[in-house]
Amino acid sequence: MKNTQKTTLAALIAIATLGAASTAAFAQQSSNTDPASNDQAAKYAAQARDEQHLDAAFKRFDTNNDGVIDRAEFKSFLEKYTQRQRAHLDEEFAAADKNKDGRLSRAEARAANSELSKHFDDVDTNHDGFITREEISNAMLSAQNRRLEENMK
Numbered sequence: 001m002k003n004t005q006k007t008t009l010a011a012l013i014a015i016a017t018l019g020a021a022s023t024a025a026f027a028q029q030s031s032n033t034d035p036a037s038n039d040q041a042a043k044y045a046a047q048a049r050d051e052q053h054l055d056a057a058f059k060r061f062d063t064n065n066d067g068v069i070d071r072a073e074f075k076s077f078l079e080k081y082t083q084r085q086r087a088h089l090d091e092e093f094a095a096a097d098k099n100k101d102g103r104l105s106r107a108e109a110r111a112a113n114s115e116l117s118k119h120f121d122d123v124d125t126n127h128d129g130f131i132t133r134e135e136i137s138n139a140m141l142s143a144q145n146r147r148l149e150e151n152m153k
Contacts, residue, residue, distance in 0.1 A: 093133050103130035126149075 061069045061077050096104055096112030108132060110117040116131070123131050123139040 089133065089137060092134065103132050105130055 058069070059065075061073055063073050063076065092112070093104070096108050098108055098111075099105075104112070104116075104130065106117070106120055109120050116123065116136070119139070120131065122126075123135050125135055125138070
């Protein structure tokens with residue numbers, strides 16, 4: 001795959017997954033004890049893993065295997081991804097909503113998710129002391145959009 005295609009694919013993945021598709025770098029231990037050599041080996045290993053990730057992602061996008069991601073394939077991927085994200089949010093929210101009132105109290109949020117609990121006041125945009133699915137969804141979209149903008153710089 002050409003470098004321009006990989007760069008374009010990386011941007012598409014970032015857009016499609018709203019920043020969630022970036023690959024975490026990993027360090028691979030080398031038998032060599034030289035720290036500089038270990039750093040270089042880790043760098044090459046991370047680059048190789050990124051290449052594999054991009055190739056695999058391209059294959060998932062390119063459903064007709066023609067070597068091009070067209071608008072229809074991109075739209076299809078986005079729709080499927082969004083459906084999975086909504087289903088996951090609905091499952092997690094339902095599990096956290098112990099009294100089944102359609103909203104999370106501070107205690108329910110704390111018991112369900114420490115990150116949500118830390119940002120409770122930011123997510124609770126109407127400041128009623130509860131978080132709804134819509135407020136969580138909006139907060140997630142805002143955070144993902146911020147990450148996307150940072151990644152596109």
